[in-house]
Amino acid sequence: MSTTTSPQRTNNGQYGLDLRSTLGQVGQKAPRRLGSWAAAILFVVLVVIGLLALFQAQGDRVEVLEVTKPVPAGQVIKAGDVHAIQVAGVPGAIKASDVDTVVGQRAASGLVEGQILTPEAVTGDPLPGDGERLVALQLPPGRVPGGLAAGDVVNVLAVPQEGAAASTNQLQEPQVLAEGARVQSVGSTAEGNKVVTVLVKDAVSDPVAAYSAAGQVTIVQAPLASAEE
Numbered sequence: 001m002s003t004t005t006s007p008q009r010t011n012n013g014q015y016g017l018d019l020r021s022t023l024g025q026v027g028q029k030a031p032r033r034l035g036s037w038a039a040a041i042l043f044v045v046l047v048v049i050g051l052l053a054l055f056q057a058q059g060d061r062v063e064v065l066e067v068t069k070p071v072p073a074g075q076v077i078k079a080g081d082v083h084a085i086q087v088a089g090v091p092g093a094i095k096a097s098d099v100d101t102v103v104g105q106r107a108a109s110g111l112v113e114g115q116i117l118t119p120e121a122v123t124g125d126p127l128p129g130d131g132e133r134l135v136a137l138q139l140p141p142g143r144v145p146g147g148l149a150a151g152d153v154v155n156v157l158a159v160p161q162e163g164a165a166a167s168t169n170q171l172q173e174p175q176v177l178a179e180g181a182r183v184q185s186v187g188s189t190a191e192g193n194k195v196v197t198v199l200v201k202d203a204v205s206d207p208v209a210a211y212s213a214a215g216q217v218t219i220v221q222a223p224l225a226s227a228e229e
Helices: 021-059 096-101 168-172 200-213
Strands: 062-067 083-086 134-137 153-158 175-188 195-201 217-221
Touching: 062 096, 083 096, 134 200, 134 217, 153 195, 153 200, 175 200, 195 200, 200 217
Parallel strands: none
Antiparallel strands: 062 083, 134 195, 153 175, 153 217, 175 195
16 A cells, blocks of 8 residues: 655745655665664574584584494403494594404503593503403423414413423313413513413413513414304
């Protein structure tokens, strides 16, 4: 419905337009229109900023490694202990493509389910976990498998000292002191003996150390099934 301005009588008695009234009406409408335009522009700007932030966040997402179940401190990290997820905003996280550098390492501290792995969370240093202990074995070269290296799994057997007589039973059924011990390091002494540090269960650590000190141990490669446990 259009609004018309009726001619009004002027001071001299003639009819004409009241300019002050007309300008007043225009002045009231102008701020309302400007306010509507400003609100619309602000809304568009906010939408654009929000979309840009969303696209930026999506672009920053990377595949990293997440812990799938608790791993006690010192325990070897297995393939099933971690999996790949996509996240954003986690600086320093280990990328999923580097999973081979994590599996076989040890948890530097207790890992919890859902934790994003960082380099500080894993270690290659021998770190006994709960119920485990490190034992150093000094052995003649003939009692150490050739090519033995850190990460190998061995069985520690009780045997007679070198040159000592042994019964048939001792030779055919040697006592297994530690089964599935993981080699942490392999070194040598000035005399040519081998020093092999192994990680064993706490319950057998003392007998293993005692037999080793008496020169009555040897090590053999563990069966494949034990090595994969």
